Amino acid sequence: MREELIATLHENKVALYRVALSYVHTEAEALDIVQTTAEKALRQVNQVQESRYLKTWLFRILINTAIDAQRKQARRNEIGDESLEFMPALTTIAPEMRLALNEAVADLSDKEQAIIRLHFFENQTFADIALTLELSENTVKTTYYRSLKKLEVALNGGM
Amino acid sequence: MTLEDVKTAYDTQDVPMDKLTAVIDQAVAKTAPKRKHLNWWQTSLIGIGAVAAAFTLVLNTSYSFASAAERMPVVRDAVKVLLFREYKHVDKTSYADIKVPLLTNLGNTELADKLNASYASEGRALYDAFMNKTAETPKSLTQTYQEKVNNDQLLVLERRQEMSMADTATKLSYTTIDKQRGLVLTLPMLFKSNDYQTILRDYVNKQISASDKYDTPVEAISKTQNFYINSRGQLVLIFQRGDIAAMYVGPVEMTIPTNLIDSQLVSHEYVK
Numbered sequence: 107m108r109e110e111l112i113a114t115l116h117e118n119k120v121a122l123y124r125v126a127l128s129y130v131h132t133e134a135e136a137l138d139i140v141q142t143t144a145e146k147a148l149r150q151v152n153q154v155q156e157s158r159y160l161k162t163w164l165f166r167i168l169i170n171t172a173i174d175a176q177r178k179q180a181r182r183n184e185i186g187d188e189s190l191e192f193m194p195a196l197t198t199i200a201p202e203m204r205l206a207l208n209e210a211v212a213d214l215s216d217k218e219q220a221i222i223r224l225h226f227f228e229n230q231t232f233a234d235i236a237l238t239l240e241l242s243e244n245t246v247k248t249t250y251y252r253s254l255k256k257l258e259v260a261l262n263g264g265m
Numbered sequence: 266m267t268l269e270d271v272k273t274a275y276d277t278q279d280v281p282m283d284k285l286t287a288v289i290d291q292a293v294a295k296t297a298p299k300r301k302h303l304n305w306w307q308t309s310l311i312g313i314g315a316v317a318a319a320f321t322l323v324l325n326t327s328y329s330f331a332s333a334a335e336r337m338p339v340v341r342d343a344v345k346v347l348l349f350r351e352y353k354h355v356d357k358t359s360y361a362d363i364k365v366p367l368l369t370n371l372g373n374t375e376l377a378d379k380l381n382a383s384y385a386s387e388g389r390a391l392y393d394a395f396m397n398k399t400a401e402t403p404k405s406l407t408q409t410y411q412e413k414v415n416n417d418q419l420l421v422l423e424r425r426q427e428m429s430m431a432d433t434a435t436k437l438s439y440t441t442i443d444k445q446r447g448l449v450l451t452l453p454m455l456f457k458s459n460d461y462q463t464i465l466r467d468y469v470n471k472q473i474s475a476s477d478k479y480d481t482p483v484e485a486i487s488k489t490q491n492f493y494i495n496s497r498g499q500l501v502l503i504f505q506r507g508d509i510a511a512m513y514v515g516p517v518e519m520t521i522p523t524n525l526i527d528s529q530l531v532s533h534e535y536v537k
Contacts, residue, residue: 112293119285124275133281137288144292198274207271226268227275254268261268 108148110157111164115144118161121228122168128193128223129172130179136195139175143168162237165230169220169238192219203261210260217241218253225250346412346422349385352392360405361395363388366422373447380440380449384424391426403428413439414496419535420444421493435506437516439493443535453488455500455536456529462486468525469502469509479510479517498537499523 115122122143127136146167154163192211193199199207211219217239224230224238225246232250236243349367354360365388371377388408395406406428414421419441426436441450453459465486473479483504491503500521504510510517523536530536 108298112289115289115293116286119289120280120282123280123285124278127278128275133284137281137284140285141288141292144289145296148292148296193271193275196271196274196278199271203271227272257268 107151107154107157107160111147111151111154111160114160114164115147118164121230122164125165125168125223125228126172127195128227129176131191131194133195135175135179139168139172142175143171146171159237162234165224165234165238166240169216173216206261207257210257213256213260214253218249221246221250222253222257226254346410346420349381350388352388354392354396358404359395359398359402361392361407363391363395363406363408364410365389365408366410366424368420368422368442371442371447372444376442376447376449380442403430403434405429413493414441416496418443418445419450419494421495423493435516437491437503437505439491439503441493450494450535451488452486452490452492455531456526457531458529461526461529462488464526464529465490465502465521468521469519472519473509478514481509483509494535495520498535500526500536 119140122140123136126139126143127133130136130139143164147164154160191204191208193207214222220239221235224235225232230238232243232246235241236246239246241249347367347369348364350365352361352363352365354362365384367381367384368377391406391408395402406426408424408426410422410424412420413423422440422442424438424440426438428434428436442448443450452461455461462485466483469486470482473482486502491505493501493503495501500523502519502521504517504519506512506514506516508517526536
């Protein structure tokens with residue numbers, strides 16, 4: 107299983123990196139998250155029974171690690187969880203758009219955010235995301251459309 | 266700007282593939298299962314490896330061991346320019362990495378000791394000056410060295426100091442050593458009379474005015490002008506960054522055609 111996991115890590119490294127970066131400010135922090143995730147996964151790989159679950163399991167570890175890292179960083183900078191930034195590393199976004207986006211995302215829970223990141227940005231299937239987040243596929247779908255709506259409304263309001 | 270634009274920004278961001286592959290490989294290496302049993306020959310290989318590693322370490326860190334090793338017959342041939350000491354310092358605002366070379370197997374031990382002592386004290390002084398921070402202290406300082414030429418006759422050791430503050434500066438120093446006679450070459454000893462200074466100056470200035478890369482003519486070529494002799498036996502003069510050309514050009518190497526100085530040379534032993 108270890109060999110399969112190493113292959114899965116390499117196949118998904120770009121997605122892993124981009125999702126990690128969407129939680130933090132810098133390349134270095136994102137690489138840290140990917141490395142920590144890879145280490146955790148490799149150490150606990152015997153918990154996975156079937157190799158088809160490796161990818162979703164990997165993303166579950168990644169998202170938990172990323173949220174931890176984001177919270178830790180927020181505590182260091184003494185800012186509350188509610189003002190965490192969404193995809194701070196995307197510097198090409200105009201400032202007013204950035205404000206609106208942060209405000210809109212602040213209303214979303216961790217799970218809702220994760221669904222947006224994985225489906226809207228990474229094009230993962232609802233079925234995969236359901237496995238990653240341990241939700242039913244239907245819940246993922248309805249949550250996705252509801253969250254996306256919220257974002258669009260917030261963004262158009264902010265224009 | 267809409268959510269689609271954010272998605273485009275997301276899709277087009279740079280991904281540092283090399284670093285990414287490296288962190289995954291690191292994680293893989295870190296969690297690699299431990300080997301259980303080693304055969305006797307594997308254990309002894311590790312033993313031999315450890316001895317070799319310790320040997321290299323001592324050779325590179327201890328001056329007295331390196332100079333003792335030089336006298337051992339088997340080790341002798343393997344030893345040439347070694348890393349004697351590396352001064353390293355890193356903090357939030359500054360960085361220093363000063364490598365001090367050690368010459369061995371020179372034949373003339375007295376000369377080697379003299380040069381090594383001067384390299385060592387120069388390295389030490391650089392480091393002390395760096396650590397004793399003043400407004401003029403550069404933000405980063407590195408010294409590296411390389412064997413520019415190493416053939417049967419000559420060894421040319423180049424030392425390169427790079428420092429940066431608001432601007433960067435590079436200082437090159439060369440030591441050209443006759444390995445067979447065990448002596449350091451100087452510019453005056455290559456020539457019969459002092460006329461070479463005028464000839465070299467005129468040649469250099471001709472080059473400077475002929476090329477738009479260079480802008481400042483030299484007033485004179487001093488006896489301590491930086492130079493070395495390259496592997497084809499040509500005399501090469503070194504001008505520090507900013508001396509004869511704009512700073513961005515960097516240090517300039519000027520190779521002197523041998524026929525120009527042919528009549529002035531004491532012999533064709535070094536310059537051919």
